[in-house]
Every structure is written in structure tokens, then in C-alpha cells.
Amino acid sequence: MAKTPVLTPQAEDFPRWYQDIVSKAELADNGPVRGTMVIRPYGYGLWERMQQDMDARIKETGTQNAYFPLLIPQSYLHKEAEHVEGFAPELAVVTHGGGKELEEPAVVRPTSEMIINEYFAKWVQSYRDLPLLINQWANVVRWELRPRLFLRTTEFLWQEGHTAHATYEEARDFAARIHRHVYADFMQDVLAMDVVLGRKTAKERFAGAINTLTLEGMMGDGKALQLGTSHELGQNFARAFHTQYLSKEGKQELVWQTSWGSTTRMIGALVMMHGDDNGLRIPPRLAPTQVVVLAIKGDDAVLAKVHEIGGALEAAGIRVHVDDRTDTPFGRRAVDWELKGVPVRVEIGPRDLENGTAMLARRIPGGKEPVAVEALATLLPTVLEEDQALLLKQARERRESRTTDVTTVDEAVEAAASGGWARIPWATLGEAGEAALAEHSVSVRCLVTEDGAVPDADDAAGNVAVVARAY
Amino acid sequence: MAKTPVLTPQAEDFPRWYQDIVSKAELADNGPVRGTMVIRPYGYGLWERMQQDMDARIKETGTQNAYFPLLIPQSYLHKEAEHVEGFAPELAVVTHGGGKELEEPAVVRPTSEMIINEYFAKWVQSYRDLPLLINQWANVVRWELRPRLFLRTTEFLWQEGHTAHATYEEARDFAARIHRHVYADFMQDVLAMDVVLGRKTAKERFAGAINTLTLEGMMGDGKALQLGTSHELGQNFARAFHTQYLSKEGKQELVWQTSWGSTTRMIGALVMMHGDDNGLRIPPRLAPTQVVVLAIKGDDAVLAKVHEIGGALEAAGIRVHVDDRTDTPFGRRAVDWELKGVPVRVEIGPRDLENGTAMLARRIPGGKEPVAVEALATLLPTVLEEDQALLLKQARERRESRTTDVTTVDEAVEAAASGGWARIPWATLGEAGEAALAEHSVSVRCLVTEDGAVPDADDAAGNVAVVARAY
Numbered sequence: 001m002a003k004t005p006v007l008t009p010q011a012e013d014f015p016r017w018y019q020d021i022v023s024k025a026e027l028a029d030n031g032p033v034r035g036t037m038v039i040r041p042y043g044y045g046l047w048e049r050m051q052q053d054m055d056a057r058i059k060e061t062g063t064q065n066a067y068f069p070l071l072i073p074q075s076y077l078h079k080e081a082e083h084v085e086g087f088a089p090e091l092a093v094v095t096h097g098g099g100k101e102l103e104e105p106a107v108v109r110p111t112s113e114m115i116i117n118e119y120f121a122k123w124v125q126s127y128r129d130l131p132l133l134i135n136q137w138a139n140v141v142r143w144e145l146r147p148r149l150f151l152r153t154t155e156f157l158w159q160e161g162h163t164a165h166a167t168y169e170e171a172r173d174f175a176a177r178i179h180r181h182v183y184a185d186f187m188q189d190v191l192a193m194d195v196v197l198g199r200k201t202a203k204e205r206f207a208g209a210i211n212t213l214t215l216e217g218m219m220g221d222g223k224a225l226q227l228g229t230s231h232e233l234g235q236n237f238a239r240a241f242h243t244q245y246l247s248k249e250g251k252q253e254l255v256w257q258t259s260w261g262s263t264t265r266m267i268g269a270l271v272m273m274h275g276d277d278n279g280l281r282i283p284p285r286l287a288p289t290q291v292v293v294l295a296i297k298g299d300d301a302v303l304a305k306v307h308e309i310g311g312a313l314e315a316a317g318i319r320v321h322v323d324d325r326t327d328t329p330f331g332r333r334a335v336d337w338e339l340k341g342v343p344v345r346v347e348i349g350p351r352d353l354e355n356g357t358a359m360l361a362r363r364i365p366g367g368k369e370p371v372a373v374e375a376l377a378t379l380l381p382t383v384l385e386e387d388q389a390l391l392l393k394q395a396r397e398r399r400e401s402r403t404t405d406v407t408t409v410d411e412a413v414e415a416a417a418s419g420g421w422a423r424i425p426w427a428t429l430g431e432a433g434e435a436a437l438a439e440h441s442v443s444v445r446c447l448v449t450e451d452g453a454v455p456d457a458d459d460a461a462g463n464v465a466v467v468a469r470a471y
Numbered sequence: 472m473a474k475t476p477v478l479t480p481q482a483e484d485f486p487r488w489y490q491d492i493v494s495k496a497e498l499a500d501n502g503p504v505r506g507t508m509v510i511r512p513y514g515y516g517l518w519e520r521m522q523q524d525m526d527a528r529i530k531e532t533g534t535q536n537a538y539f540p541l542l543i544p545q546s547y548l549h550k551e552a553e554h555v556e557g558f559a560p561e562l563a564v565v566t567h568g569g570g571k572e573l574e575e576p577a578v579v580r581p582t583s584e585m586i587i588n589e590y591f592a593k594w595v596q597s598y599r600d601l602p603l604l605i606n607q608w609a610n611v612v613r614w615e616l617r618p619r620l621f622l623r624t625t626e627f628l629w630q631e632g633h634t635a636h637a638t639y640e641e642a643r644d645f646a647a648r649i650h651r652h653v654y655a656d657f658m659q660d661v662l663a664m665d666v667v668l669g670r671k672t673a674k675e676r677f678a679g680a681i682n683t684l685t686l687e688g689m690m691g692d693g694k695a696l697q698l699g700t701s702h703e704l705g706q707n708f709a710r711a712f713h714t715q716y717l718s719k720e721g722k723q724e725l726v727w728q729t730s731w732g733s734t735t736r737m738i739g740a741l742v743m744m745h746g747d748d749n750g751l752r753i754p755p756r757l758a759p760t761q762v763v764v765l766a767i768k769g770d771d772a773v774l775a776k777v778h779e780i781g782g783a784l785e786a787a788g789i790r791v792h793v794d795d796r797t798d799t800p801f802g803r804r805a806v807d808w809e810l811k812g813v814p815v816r817v818e819i820g821p822r823d824l825e826n827g828t829a830m831l832a833r834r835i836p837g838g839k840e841p842v843a844v845e846a847l848a849t850l851l852p853t854v855l856e857e858d859q860a861l862l863l864k865q866a867r868e869r870r871e872s873r874t875t876d877v878t879t880v881d882e883a884v885e886a887a888a889s890g891g892w893a894r895i896p897w898a899t900l901g902e903a904g905e906a907a908l909a910e911h912s913v914s915v916r917c918l919v920t921e922d923g924a925v926p927d928a929d930d931a932a933g934n935v936a937v938v939a940r941a942y
Contacts, residue, residue: 029590029593031539031540031542031586032540032543032544032547032586032589033540033542033543033544033577036540036541036542037540038537038538038539038540038590039537039538039539040537041535041536041537041605044535044536044537044538045535045536047538048536064512064515064516065512065515065516065519066509066510066511066512066515067509067510067515067518067628068502068509068510069502069503069504069507069508069509069626070507070541070579070610070612070626071502071504071507071563071612071625071626072503072504073503073504076503088570089569089570090569091567091568091569091570092542092565092567092568092569092577093565093566093567093568094563094564094565094566094579095564095565095566095567096562096563096564096566097562097563097564097614097625098560098561098562098563098614098615098616099559099560099562099614106504106563108541108565108579115502115503118503119500119509122500134512138610139541139609139610141541141542143568143569143570144569145569154542154568155540155541155542157538
């Protein structure tokens with residue numbers, strides 16, 4: 001009799017597989033208000049580790065954390081014309097507070113440009129106050145009609161950075177620094193994610209920005225997911241909020257600004273980029289638990305041994321968990337740890353004890369082999385680093401093998417429809433071609449240069465459009 | 472000519488002094504929606520350090536972090552009768568989302584008992600699922616008619632813990648453990664705060680709780696501030712949400728619950744318990760910057776020396792900042808660091824350089840003295856620990872000296888009116904006396920036993936009521 005799979009196989013129904021994994025690995029549940037989510041401890045543990053690592057990288061740029069209010073007077077949104085147009089359809093509006101109808105309704109922040117700029121205008125007086133580099137970790141609300149856990153939710157958690165600079169060049173360089181040295185480095189080095197760095201077209205740009213830099217990842221089904229963005233805001237908000245400074249030369253000048261964000265969507269991306277039919281595969285550098293040591297049976301010698309190994313691995317700097325719940329069948333526990341994507345299992349039973357060995361099960365390459373118990377503490381750090389590298393390599397190879405160079409809109413649509421990405425010269429595609437793609441639910445994810453770098457301008461010679469269906 | 476004070480003196484106008492310090496030390500600004508606040512980087516840095524330390528203590532109890540939605544269907548609030556009555560007047564209500572009027576309005580969470588219990592009811596099935604120990608760091612909204620930054624704000628940040636247990640005793644012990652070993656230990660050991668631990672009277676209890684444990688601190692003006700609470704919820708929410716488990720004996724049983732919270736109000740408490748007419752005094756164990764090394768003048772030898780000292784102190788494990796902004800007058804910078812309450816300043820000028828000394832200015836005891844530069848790295852850790860202890864001692868002595876034992880309501884009102892606390896036997900005061908106090912804006916902050924412990928019951932023999940005016 002064939003084993004009933006815990007998850008719907010990816011090849012059968014990828015969206016269903018995703019739903020299964022989010023639910024069965026206990027990452028999140030749907031909230032009661034449409035599109036909201038409950039992030040369960042296992043999912044939140046991943047978010048905490050992401051936060052910790054990114055927060056350190058953000059602080060290294062000289063940025064400081066602060067906190068701005070959730071509620072924003074509705075009138076603030078109207079100060080920057082493109083911005084309000086972009087966000088109006090997604091707003092949640094508080095009309096009553098403290099038992100009374102409010103004189104002016106307040107919106108729940110969909111993003112904080114409006115309110116932060118109100119304060120930047122007060123805090124920035126002279127060139128000495130620049131650059132002003134602020135980040136906040138917060139929740140935001142954008143009403144979502146087709147919600148999916150982590151990917152599109154009415155409420156999500158994120159960090160949003162907001163900076164003001166004296167010159168265009170400084171702002172441009174700072175947006176690029178966040179894009180590459182905070183977001184891309186973190187995603188590649190810690191999340192083992194393959195990301196394409198590029199520039200959004202005018203159509204796909206953030207509402208109110210003069211340039212949006214993006215990171216795009218290919219999911220297991222060949223669709224694209226936007227993983228983070230860093231915007232040059234130019235002087236659009238500065239003009240709207242009169243954010244100006246007295247220069248060294250004694251002149252009033254408008255500041256140049258950036259904003260940049262990354263969200264709990266990264267958890268969804270982690271699932272869809274690395275997961276397989278057996279569940280999650282968590283990159284070792286991110287994993288809250290890197291190694292789980294399992295007692296196969298509940299006899300005393302085995303239990304003593306798993307705790308001894310747990311202690312030794314912890315002392316070797318590994319994040320380890322000892323599973324001694326031997327009242328639950330071993331097979332069920334092994335499947336559950338596999339589903340949760342813990343990178344390595346060390347399994348110990350009475351026979352292993354006799355041989356001085358343990359069974360080493362590696363989630364990322366798959367497979368099991370016996371190893372000497374005394375070798376574990378020196379072996380495992382290498383194993384974890386190998387598996388970290390393998391995850392990134394697999395993701396990169398998938399993206400490369402499923403990306404096709406094309407020269408017509410029809411070919412691009414065809415490539416996207418068959419579960420892949422297409423690359424097409426931007427000079428060939430153009431805005432007309434971009435509109436034609438949209439009719440087939442295909443979009444330009446980003447523009448890159450011929451050799452895959454981030455272009456300086458939308459219309460630079462040789463720009464290539466990376467097009468795909470997207471989440 | 473007398474120096475114009477930076478702050479309104481405490482003795483002249485304590486509330487104005489508080490406002491001045493919050494603004495001039497750049498802790499926070501008022502937000503645009505009434506009662507909301509912008510927490511500025513210096514204030515948020517204090518909160519981050521509080522979070523980090525408390526989060527570790529919370530995790531030591533076996534509690535895991537998670538995240539529940541901001542928006543709660545209005546109908547949920549009606550499930551627990553006392554709870555809705557307690558919170559209804561403070562709610563912010565979202566009536567429109569995504570451009571449409573909602574079928575059912577959603578409230579912005581004022582606390583998360585309602586929504587968390589909805590999920591606890593799903594997650595708890597058997598005794599094996601207990602205890603369920605969850606915490607979240609989040610923002611909450613309670614409409615505030617008389618807002619004050621950090622103390623009473625329409626939106627604030629907090630942690631809220633929610634747990635479910637198999638028995639009354641386990642829940643009771645867990646609430647007590649959080650009260651003493653998370654909150655009290657943290658506040659005393661890290662915040663250097665003197666806190667009185669006690670039990671709320673029925674009148675002051677959390678809406679829906681069977682017992683509320685509290686921590687009360689005396690502020691610089693003799694008023695009380697509630698600094699954290701830990702509630703036994705009994706089975707009130709379990710009944711309302713049908714949260715039950717199959718016991719080992721195969722019976723369906725309702726769970727016993729706790730909830731507990733501490734907020735950004737602790738920042739306000741820090742200001743009002745430790746601050747003086749020159750500004751904040753930040754306890755060294757909390758301080759993001761423990762020692763600031765100031766260059767008095769901008770000559771090269773001095774600048775080289777301050778950075779050398781900064782490096783040496785950092786290597787000694789001290790959180791140090793080097794202030795080399797010699798284009799700003801030294802006096803202004805010294806006053807600003809004093810205002811911000813950095814525990815120790817090390818000041819270096821050309822003359823100090825010749826002598827191989829530095830001027831050591833201690834914010835907490837006050838005063839300055841020259842010390843040998845080479846002694847700093849060994850001296851300062853001791854100095855910081857001494858000053859940490861001194862802050863707590865000063866707060867404790869103030870509370871003891873301003874607390875009076877009384878036997879009548881009139882005497883209690885008199886003590887509170889003259890800027891102090893009163894202790895009165897609960898058997899003498901009773902609910903009638905509590906109501907009489909309320910007419911004078913005096914409340915029972917908590918009940919304690921004769922020897923200052925936390926009573927097991929409201930009406931235990933020998934209970935003493937601690938009464939005061941409160942924030």
C-alpha cells in the first residue's frame with residue numbers, strides 16, 4: 001500500500017501544496033477578519049531570526065529605529081497626489097473612536113511616508129541634521145481582496161526605512177546600498193535565496209517614487225515573487241511636506257529621500273523557493289533549530305545519550321533541540337521534523353548505542369547515513385554550511401534552467417505560461433509590449449542590464465526586461 | 472546672572488518638567504491623531520533594550536512568541552460580558568475597508584484576549600497541548616481622552632502574554648511567576664526601579680480576571696504609577712470560547728488561563744522615578760550608551776585620545792559613545808548628555824592630556840573628579856554597578872520616607888494630597904472606604920500583607936491597602 005502523502009504534491013496543485021504546508025508545519029492560520037493572519041510560534045520564530053539579522057545590517061548603515069503612529073489623519077494622504085491614488089483602494093478607515101464619530105477619520109497606515117514626512121519636516125532644519133536615517137518595525141494594513149497567507153495579507157509585518165539626504169546622489173547611493181548590502185546580501189547569505197536585482201518600469205514603480213529597485217525570486221512553480229523594494233523618492237514628498245534644510249551656503253533646499261521595505265512575505269518565499277513534497281527546507285543559517293536529536297525509543301540509555309549529544313552540539317555552537325517524546329511514535333515525529341524543514345536529524349536507537357553511531361538524516365540533499373557519535377560535533381558545522389550552499393545553488397539552477405531569452409511578446413507569454421521566466425530586450429518590448437503582456441497576466445518584474453546588473457535608467461541601451469507571472 | 476534652566480524645575484511644575492524632558496531629551500513627540508505618539512530614536516533605543524532583556528526572561532519560562540491580528544470582529548468582544556464592558560468606551564472602530572463599508576465593523580485590538588482565545592480553543596485538544604504559553608510584542612489602541620506621552624496614549628507598544636493551563640494551581644503559579652520573576656526582577660535589577668508588588672482590589676481588577684497582580688512605583692512627585700500587571704483569568708474566557716481539553720482521565724475540562732502585560736509606559740516611569748532637574752538618569756544596565764567620551768577641544772591629540780579611550784572601554788565590554796563634535800561648544804554638549812541621562816561622561820581636554828588624566832562626571836550621584844586615564848577601563852565597570860545600585864536605593868528611600876501608616880480615610884486622603892502614599896488596614900478601609908477615597912481621586916493601588924508580601928486573597932487577615940493618587 002502506498003503511503004498517503006502528508007501534503008498535496010507540488011506537481012498536482014502548487015497553491016494547495018502551499019496551503020497545506022503553511023497549515024501543517026504550523027506556520028500560520030487565517031485570521032477572522034478577511035485577509036488577516038495569525039502567525040504561529042514556528043512561523044514567528046523564523047520571522048524573529050530574520051528580524052534580528054536584518055536589524056543588525058540596517059543599523060550598520062547608521063540607521064536608527066523609531067516608531068511612528070498606526071493611525072494617520074485621512075487628509076495627510078492627499079498631500080502627495082500619486083501616493084494617495086496608489087493607496088486609496090486598499091485603506092482601512094477608523095471612523096469612530098472612544099464611542100464617538102471622529103471629526104476627521106483616520107486611516108490605518110498602509111505605509112508611513114505621509115506621517116514620517118510630517119516629522120522629518122520638523123526635525124530637519126540644517127545640513128547638520130542630514131542624513132536622517134530612520135527605520136521602523138511595524139504592522140501595516142492594506143485591504144486585500146485575494147488574500148494568501150504571508151504572500152498577500154490585509155495586515156502584514158515589515159520594516160520600513162525612511163531617509164532624507166542633502167543631494168540626489170547621496171539618496172540614490174543609499175537606496176542602492178540597502179538594495180544590495182542589506183536586502184540582497186541577507187537573502188542570499190542567510191535565506192539561501194536566489195534573487196534577481198533590477199529596476200522597476202514606470203508602470204510598476206512605487207506610488208510617489210522616481211525609481212524603485214526590486215529583488216525578484218523564482219518560486220517552485222516558476223512564478224515570480226517580489227521580495228523587497230528600495231525606492232528613490234526624489235523630492236516628491238519633500239515638496240509636499242516642505243521638508244527643507246539650510247545648506248552650508250545658507251540657502252533653503254529640499255531634501256532628497258528614500259524608502260525601503262521588506263515583509264513577512266519573505267516567509268512565504270522561503271516556503272515556495274525551498275520547499276518540496278515532504279515539506280519545508282529551512283536554510284541552516286536561518287533555522288531556529290538547526291539539528292534535532294531524536295530518541296527512537298524510550299529506554300534510559302538512549303534518553304541519556306540524546307541529551308548528552310544535545311549538550312555537546314550546543315557547546316559546539318549549534319542550535320539544537322532534543323526530541324525525547326518517545327510516547328509519540330518515532331515515525332510520526334521524524335515526518336513532522338521533515339515537514340518543519342529542520343536541516344539535520346540525528347537519530348539514536350538502542351542498536352546505534354551499541355555501535356557508537358547515530359543515523360544522520362540531511363533534509364536538504366536528502367538521504368541518511370550512519371556516523372560515529374564522537375564525530376558529530378566536528379562534522380555538523382561543515383554539513384550545515386554545505387547544505388546552506390546547496391539550497392542556494394538549487395534555486396539558482398532552477399531559475400537559470402527555466403529562463404528563456406525571447407524576442408516577441410508571444411514568446412514571452414508562452415514562456416510564462418509554461419512555468420518560467422522570459423528575458424526580452426526592453427527596446428523591443430517597450431510600454432506597448434508591457435501593456436500587451438498584462439492582458440495575459442504577465443508583467444515586467446524588473447529591468448536588468450545585458451550582463452545582469454542594475455541599470456541606471458529605464459531606457460539605457462541594452463536593458464533587458466525580465467518578465468513572468470507573479471504572486 | 473543665574474543660568475536659565477533647560478527644564479522647568481520639578482518643584483515648580485512636575486507635569487511641565489515631565490513634558491520638557493520628554494521633548495528636550497528627544498524621547499517622543501505627540502502624533503497628529505489625538506493621544507498618539509512618535510517614539511524618537513533615543514526613546515525607542517530604551518524600549519529596544521527593555522524588549523531584549525524582557526524577551527529573554529519571558530522565553531526562559533518556556534513561553535514562545537507569536538503574532539495575532541490587529542483587527543478583531545466587533546462581535547468577538549461581546550463574548551465575555553465584563554470584558555466588553557471594560558473596553559467598549561476606549562475602542563477605535565474600522566467601518567470601511569478597501570473602499571467599501573464593512574459588513575461587520577472591526578475593532579483595533581485594545582488587548583488580545585478575545586482573538587487569542589478563539590485560536591486557543593482550536594489549538595488545545597488534549598492535556599498534551601498544555602500548558603500553552605504564548606507572548607506577543609505588538610501595538611494596541613485605547614482611545615484616550617487625557618493623553619500624556621508614554622503614560623496614557625491612544626496607541627502604545629507592549630508585550631501581552633496569554634497562557635492556558637490544566638489546573639487552577641498551575642495558572643495561579645504561572646501568573647505569580649511572571650509577576651515576580653519576569654516583571655519585578657527586570658524592573659528592580661535592570662531599570663533600578665523600586666516597585667511594590669501586590670494584588671488589586673475587586674474594583675481595580677482587569678475586566679474579566681479573577682485576580683490581578685500589580686507592580687506599583689512611586690514617581691518623583693509622590694504619585695503612583697502601575698508598571699505591569701499579571702492576571703489570573705480563571706475559566707471566564709474558557710467558558711466564553713469553549714476552550715477545553717481531554718484530560719488524562721478522558722474527561723472534557725475547561726482550561727485555566729492567565730494574561731500579563733507591560734508597556735512603553737515603563738519609559739515614562741523611568742523618567743519620573745529617576746529624573747531630576749537636570750534631566751534623565753538612565754540606569755547603567757539599561758543604558759544604550761553607558762559612557763560618553765567627550766573631546767573638549769578639537770586638537771588632533773585630544774581627538775586621537777578620545778577615540779583611543781573609546782576603543783579601550785568598548786574592549787572592556789562597556790557600551791560607549793565618542794563625542795568628537797567639537798564644532799559644537801563643549802558646554803552645550805555636556806548639558807545635552809546630562810539631559811539625556813548617560814550615566815558617565817569622560818571629558819578630555821589638552822590639559823588632561825598633559826596630566827594623563829580625564830575628568831569623570833557621574834550623572835547619578837553627581838559630581839566630577841579627575842582620574843588617571845589608564846585606570847578607566849578597570850574603574851568604570853565598578854562605577855556603573857555602584858550607580859545602578861544607588862538609583863534603586865534612592866527610589867526605595869523616597870518611597871519609604873513618603874509612605875505613612877494611617878487608620879482613617881481622611882488621613883489617607885491627607886497623605887496622598889501632600890505627595891505621598893498611605894498604608895491602611897484593608898479591614899478598616901473596605902469597599903466603602905475605597906469608594907470614599909475615589910471622591911478625592913485617591914485609589915487603592917494594591918493590597919499587601921502586613922510584612923509586604925502578595926496576599927493570597929482580598930480579604931486575608933492583616934491585608935494592608937496601599938493608597939495614593941495615581942497616573
